[in-house]
Amino acid sequence: MSTTQIDERIERFQHQFKIVKDEVAKVIVGAGDIIDGILMGVLARGHVLLEGVPGLGKTKLVQTLSGALHLKFSRIQFTPDLMPADITGTNVVQEDGHGERHLEFQPGPIFANVILADEINRATPKTQSALLEAMQEKTVTVGKESYRLDLPFFVLATQNPLEMEGTYPLPEAQLDRFFMKLNVDYPTVSSMHTILNRTTKVREPEPQQVLTGDEILAMRETVVAIPIARPIQEYAVRLVFATHPGHEEAHALTRQYVRYGASPRGAQALVIGAKIRALLDNRVHVSTGDVRAVAMPVLRHRVLLNFEGEAERIDTDSIVEAILRDTKGP
Amino acid sequence: MSDRDAIIDVLGKARSRIVRNRLVDRAAAALARFVLAGVAFELVGVFVLLDPVVGRVFWTVWLAALAVVIVRAVRSRGDLRATASDLDRKARLDDEVLSAWWFAQQEASTPWIDLQIRRAAARLRRLDVRGLYPAAVPRSSWVAAGGVVLLAALSIVPPPFTPTLLFSTPAPDLEALNRQAQLDAIDALLEQADRLAPDPAIAEFQRLVENMRDENVPLEQTADQARQAESLLDEGNLDIDNLLEGLDRMGQDLQSAEETTAAGEALSEGDLPVGAEEFQRLAEELEGGAPASEALEAALDAASRDARAGLEELAAALEAAAEALAEDNAAAASESLMDAAESLGELSDRVESQRLQNEAAQQMDALREALRQQESQQDSGEAGLNGENPPGEGESGTESEAGAGDAAAGAPQEGQTGMPGAGQQPASGQGSSQLVPGEAPEGAESGLPPSAISGDLQNIEPTGTGDTPTGIGFSPEQKTGAPTSLEVQLQLLATFADSNPESDAPEEQPEPEATRREQSSLDYRDVPSELTPAQQELLNRERIPREYQNVIRDYFRAIRPQPDSD
Numbered sequence: 048m049s050t051t052q053i054d055e056r057i058e059r060f061q062h063q064f065k066i067v068k069d070e071v072a073k074v075i076v077g078a079g080d081i082i083d084g085i086l087m088g089v090l091a092r093g094h095v096l097l098e099g100v101p102g103l104g105k106t107k108l109v110q111t112l113s114g115a116l117h118l119k120f121s122r123i124q125f126t127p128d129l130m131p132a133d134i135t136g137t138n139v140v141q142e143d144g145h146g147e148r149h150l151e152f153q154p155g156p157i158f159a160n161v162i163l164a165d166e167i168n169r170a171t172p173k174t175q176s177a178l179l180e181a182m183q184e185k186t187v188t189v190g191k192e193s194y195r196l197d198l199p200f201f202v203l204a205t206q207n208p209l210e211m212e213g214t215y216p217l218p219e220a221q222l223d224r225f226f227m228k229l230n231v232d233y234p235t236v237s238s239m240h241t242i243l244n245r246t247t248k249v250r251e252p253e254p255q256q257v258l259t260g261d262e263i264l265a266m267r268e269t270v271v272a273i274p275i276a277r278p279i280q281e282y283a284v285r286l287v288f289a290t291h292p293g294h295e296e297a298h299a300l301t302r303q304y305v306r307y308g309a310s311p312r313g314a315q316a317l318v319i320g321a322k323i324r325a326l327l328d329n330r331v332h333v334s335t336g337d338v339r340a341v342a343m344p345v346l347r348h349r350v351l352l353n354f355e356g357e358a359e360r361i362d363t364d365s366i367v368e369a370i371l372r373d374t375k376g377p
Numbered sequence: 378m379s380d381r382d383a384i385i386d387v388l389g390k391a392r393s394r395i396v397r398n399r400l401v402d403r404a405a406a407a408l409a410r411f412v413l414a415g416v417a418f419e420l421v422g423v424f425v426l427l428d429p430v431v432g433r434v435f436w437t438v439w440l441a442a443l444a445v446v447i448v449r450a451v452r453s454r455g456d457l458r459a460t461a462s463d464l465d466r467k468a469r470l471d472d473e474v475l476s477a478w479w480f481a482q483q484e485a486s487t488p489w490i491d492l493q494i495r496r497a498a499a500r501l502r503r504l505d506v507r508g509l510y511p512a513a514v515p516r517s518s519w520v521a522a523g524g525v526v527l528l529a530a531l532s533i534v535p536p537p538f539t540p541t542l543l544f545s546t547p548a549p550d551l552e553a554l555n556r557q558a559q560l561d562a563i564d565a566l567l568e569q570a571d572r573l574a575p576d577p578a579i580a581e582f583q584r585l586v587e588n589m590r591d592e593n594v595p596l597e598q599t600a601d602q603a604r605q606a607e608s609l610l611d612e613g614n615l616d617i618d619n620l621l622e623g624l625d626r627m628g629q630d631l632q633s634a635e636e637t638t639a640a641g642e643a644l645s646e647g648d649l650p651v652g653a654e655e656f657q658r659l660a661e662e663l664e665g666g667a668p669a670s671e672a673l674e675a676a677l678d679a680a681s682r683d684a685r686a687g688l689e690e691l692a693a694a695l696e697a698a699a700e701a702l703a704e705d706n707a708a709a710a711s712e713s714l715m716d717a718a719e720s721l722g723e724l725s726d727r728v729e730s731q732r733l734q735n736e737a738a739q740q741m742d743a744l745r746e747a748l749r750q751q752e753s754q755q756d757s758g759e760a761g762l763n764g765e766n767p768p769g770e771g772e773s774g775t776e777s778e779a780g781a782g783d784a785a786a787g788a789p790q791e792g793q794t795g796m797p798g799a800g801q802q803p804a805s806g807q808g809s810s811q812l813v814p815g816e817a818p819e820g821a822e823s824g825l826p827p828s829a830i831s832g833d834l835q836n837i838e839p840t841g842t843g844d845t846p847t848g849i850g851f852s853p854e855q856k857t858g859a860p861t862s863l864e865v866q867l868q869l870l871a872t873f874a875d876s877n878p879e880s881d882a883p884e885e886q887p888e889p890e891a892t893r894r895e896q897s898s899l900d901y902r903d904v905p906s907e908l909t910p911a912q913q914e915l916l917n918r919e920r921i922p923r924e925y926q927n928v929i930r931d932y933f934r935a936i937r938p939q940p941d942s943d
Contacts, residue, residue, distance in 0.1 A: 050492050274489050276476035278458065331493045334471035377462050377475060 053331070060269045060326050063258055064090075070115040070254045075108050076245065077238035083327075084229045084344055085112055085203060090266050091319040093226020094182055094202040096167075096217075096348065103231045104242075105205040106165050113161040114254040116263070118199065121159030125170035127213065131177035135187045152189060157181050160197055160260060164204035168214045175217055178202060182224045199263050219307070219351060226316050227341075228348035273322045275333040278377035283317040283338045289370040290350050298373060300366045304356030309349035316345040335376050343367050380498035381481040385457070387501040388478060392460040394510035396453070403450035405518035411443045412524030419531035467509045473497050553592070559744050560586050563737045570733035573726040578609035578734055582741065589744075596748050603745065610738050616687060617731045620724065621647050623685030627695075628652075630683055634676035636662075636669070641676075649725035653718040660714035663707045674702040691720040 064086060071082050081097070085108070088095035097105045106122075113120035123134055136155030142148045156162070157178070167175060181187050185196045204225070207214055222228075234242060245252060288294045290308030292301050301308065318333070320341030325333045343364065350363040378386065418435055461475040468474075477497030480490045564586050571579045585602045588594045628644030631637040640655030663669060677699035684692030698713035 050488065050495070053488055053492050272489055274480065274485075274487065274493065276472070276479040278462075278475055278479055279472055328471075330471065330473070331489055331496065332471075332473050332476040334473070334476075336471055377458075377472070 056269050056272075057326055057329065057331070060266050061329065063262060063266060064327060066257045067112075067115050070257050071108070071111050073252045074111040074114075074245075074254055075104060076241040077234045078104070078108065078231065081108065081229050081231060082112075084227050085109075087320055087323045087341070088203075088226040089116075089199070089201055089263060090270055090323055091226050091316065092199070092201070092267060093316060093319070094204065094224060096222070096225040096228045097203065097205045097231055098208060098228060099205070099231030101207060103233065105231050106163065108231075109161075109163045109203040109205070111254050112203070113163070115257055116161065117256040117259040118160035118263075119197070120161045120163070121156040122163040122165060123156050124165045125167045125174070127169060127171060129170045129174045131174050132189075134174065134177045135181070135189055138190055150190075152192060152194070154194070155187075157187060158194070158196060160199055160201075162200075162202045164202055166207060167204040168206040168217055170215065172215055172218055175215070175221055179221055179224065182221070197260075199260050199267075222348050223310050223312055225348060227320070227344040229344055270319060270322050270326065273325060273331060273333065275318055275322065279321075279333050279335055279338065280318065282335050282374070282377055283314055283321070285374055286317065286338065286342055286346070286370060287311075287314045289374055290346060290366070292353075296374075298366070298370045300361075300369050301350075304352055304359065304361045304366065305350055306353035306356075307351040309346050313346055313349045317341060320345055339371055342371055346370075380494045383498040384474070384477055384481050384494065384501055387504065387506060388457045388460050388464070388474070391464050391506050391510060392455055392457060394506060394512075395460060395463060396455055398510055398512065399453070399455070400450045401512075402515045402517070404447050405515045405521055407443060407446040407450070409517040409521035409524060411439055411446075412521050412528055415439060416524050416527050416531065419528060422531075464504075464506075464509070468504060470497075470500065474501065556744065556748070557590065559740060560590055563740050563744075566733050566737035566740070570730040570737065573733070574723075574730035576609075576613055576730060576734065578606055578613050579730075581606035581609055582734065582737060585741070596745065596752060599745075603741070607738060610734055613731050613734065617728055619685060620687050620728070623683070623688050624649070624652075624724075626683045626685075627680040627688070627691070630679040631676050633679065634670065634672040636673045637676050641680075644721075647728070649721050649728060653721035653725065656714045656718035656721060660711040660718065663714065664711035666707065669702050669707065669710065674699050677702070688724075691717055691724070694720055 067086060068079075068082050072079070075082065085095050085097075087093075089112075097108070099105055110120075110122075123129075132155065134155050134157050136153050136158065138150040139153045140148050141151040164178065167178075181196060181200070182202055185198065185200050187194045187196065206217070285296055287309045288296045289298045290301055290305060290313075291297055292305045292308065294308075297305075297308075317338055321333045321337035324337040324340055325331070328337075346367045347363045350366055352361055352363065415436075418432075418439075422432065457478060458475070461478040462472075464470065464474050465472050473493075474497055477494045481494055564583065567579050567583050567586070570576070571583075581602070585599060585606050588599050588602060589596075624644045624647065628641040628646075631641030631644065633641075636659055637655070640652050640659065643649070643652035643655060677695045681692040681696035681699060684695075694713050694717035698710045698717065701707070701709035701713055
């Protein structure tokens with residue numbers, strides 16, 4: 048591959064990223080970082096968890112994104128009585144023309160490219176765990192049969208803050224499978240005006256499909272092609288180990304308040320996210336700035352507090368901030 | 378040059394500039410810190426006399442530590458990775474150089490890596506490394522320069538020959554230098570006196586001077602020696618006094634003849650050189666055939682008979698001259714008068730020698746007094762620092778020490794009354810006052826010497842045993858302990874009050890008790906003083922420095938009864 052080809056790929060990557068973002072921005076006002084984060088998750092073969100109080104447009108954002116992508120979209124509204132089979136699908140008895148009965152697999156809503164798991168923490172942990180296999184192996188096993196999901200596959204989950212009524216915290220294993228956790232905050236005043244102007248008209252803007260599944264897969268290949276130098280990777284590793292209370296590089300706050308730190312999957316997410324950010328900045332090298340920029344959404348849900356941390360109501364964001372502040376660069 | 382080589386080359390240049398700047402920075406910072414430490418040491422040396430060994434050790438450690446810091450700064454070369462990282466930070470390159478350098482080191486080659494290296498090399502070629510790492514003078518170097526100037530100033534000023542910096546010695550003790558100069562002056566006086574007329578007191582004083590030159594000999598250890606020397610000096614003063622008294626009587630005898638009137642007046646006034654010249658002149662006249670009167674013979678004979686101890690040679694010469702005149706032997710009379718002149722010359726040298734000894738003793742006494750005060754201040758200062766004595770009690774401790782020393786010598790309290798104590802009150806005032814009549818008032822003015830006291834206090838009955846040189850003593854009750862200066866002052870004031878006719882003035886009516894209570898409601902320490910700090914300090918001193926004794930003299934003169942009031 049020549050330099051020119053690489054430049055073209057980078058340019059194409061940036062262009063495609065931009066047109067999707069612009070398309071989503073037609074509907075979603077503000078929340079540029081949230082859109083970037085979701086797209087990063089898509090390009091990193093990851094899943095994104097959106098957290099925020101009801102009414103901030105989390106569902107709308109995901110719907111808009113899926114509308115901009117030429118992919119199969121499926122929405123699952125998680126409720127306390129939702130069962131795993133309601134997600135994965137189940138074998139049902141079918142009778143053919145000869146009157147013979149046989150079991151036939153009826154795919155659930157998970158068989159799509161983009162899954163909106165709305166209010167995921169309103170379902171029981173058992174149902175929440177039904178997503179584990181699909182999120183990691185991109186397969187679904189029902190009975191004795193495993194079914195492969197179509198690629199690209201990614202889950203965009205929304206959840207209400209844990210303090211709200213009728214919520215179940217996500218299992219640690221499932222949390223770790225999310226590439227990023229993005230906190231959706233209230234819009235600014237100007238953004239609020241724009242939202243009102245757009246949504247109170249007779250016709251709301253709708254996104255156009257601007258990116259196909261193949262193009263997303265190609266963009267993913269571009270991302271992973273960028274080499275990262277060892278010193279930068281060491282920095283990412285140090286950040287991850289700084290979240291481990293038993294490690295020698297653990298931060299003081301980590302030793303005091305953290306039960307478990309980020310897994311290797313967290314380090315992978317740091318590097319992949321940094322690579323995407325480097326590409327978006329028209330660079331072919333990854334910098335520590337890229338790592339730092341994605342560290343917060345990548346690590347905040349992977350830092351599990353101990354009893355003391357819970358009792359003190361320590362925010363994991365403050366721990367990650369302290370780690371970013373105190374971890375020495377290359 | 379390939380892209381990889383270009384990266385390494387630029388990094389090498391940047392590294393050398395970083396190392397150079399860092400070296401300058403660290404060296405300047407280290408120099409500033411060390412120079413400031415040296416300045417602090419010099420400042421301590423200005424106020425505190427440090428042992429030269431301390432100075433040498435300090436400066437040796439100083440130089441060694443400075444050398445270590447600079448050598449470590451020179452040897453810290455830094456690596457290219459740190460240089461790349463620093464370059465990224467300086468030029469805001471987002472770790473591009475660091476990544477490119479790392480891949481260049483790995484010699485890995487993929488299209489993406491090659492592109493990365495190419496981009497980094499192109500950027501580095503456009504980079505102004507000199508601009509990123511300018512050769513700037515660090516701020517700490519100005520501090521170091523200022524410190525060096527200050528250090529030099531402290532080492533050179535005020536005495537330009539101070540070898541503090543060059544020879545690693547603390548600043549010289551100016552007081553010690555001054556003390557040595559004073560001792561040199563005393564030594565010169567003693568040598569001059571020795572040349573005129575050797576005396577045991579001179580040898581004793583010279584040994585004392587040598588001991589005082591030795592800083593290892595404490596001042597107290599020389600006290601006995603000083604007392605011994607002054608005792609000898611006192612004996613010499615008494616001898617000279619006796620001689621002068623005898624010469625006075627001989628002079629009066631000689632004034633009965635016209636030919637020896639001038640010589641007699643000179644002897645009475647103690648002007649021995651003039652007396653010798655007059656004898657010479659008379660001898661030459663007699664030898665020239667001038668007639669001699671009978672009165673001259675009688676005067677010479679009378680003078681020879683009034684001679685005292687120590688004047689035997691002069692008396693013999695005068696007697697021989699009288700006999701020669703009686704026999705009309707003018708030549709023999711002339712020769713005898715020449716002998717008398719020679720004898721007078723020797724006596725003159727002896728008197729002059731004694732005067733020089735007294736002057737040397739006076740200077741020695743002033744020096745010892747100054748040293749004693751210095752020690753007292755140091756002792757009180759140390760005691761105050763150690764919390765041994767509460768503030769204000771430092772002098773009492775010093776006084777007790779001095780009093781103990783005096784009591785051991787069996788002498789009354791010295792200094793305050795102007796009465797010479799054993800080995801502490803300068804004998805010079807007394808001596809000079811007794812040597813030459815014309816100098817007596819001058820000697821009395823140099824403090825409160827015995828003559829002055831005896832002149833002013835003629836009405837004082839000597840209540841003691843008279844063992845003080847002035848004959849003024851204290852009652853046995855008073856001599857049981859070393860009287861404090863306050864007691865002595867009060868005694869003198871009481872004596873003056875008794876002898877002062879103005880003391881008959883009506884006494885002031887005592888204030889009512891209530892008024893006194895009102896006055897006492899204010900702490901006396903809070904009453905603002907009209908005295909200057911220097912005057913207060915002077916009054917608080919246990920001993921009055923010689924240079925301020927004129928003040929004391931003026932005070933006593935002021936309260937002296939006026940002649941017309943008698």
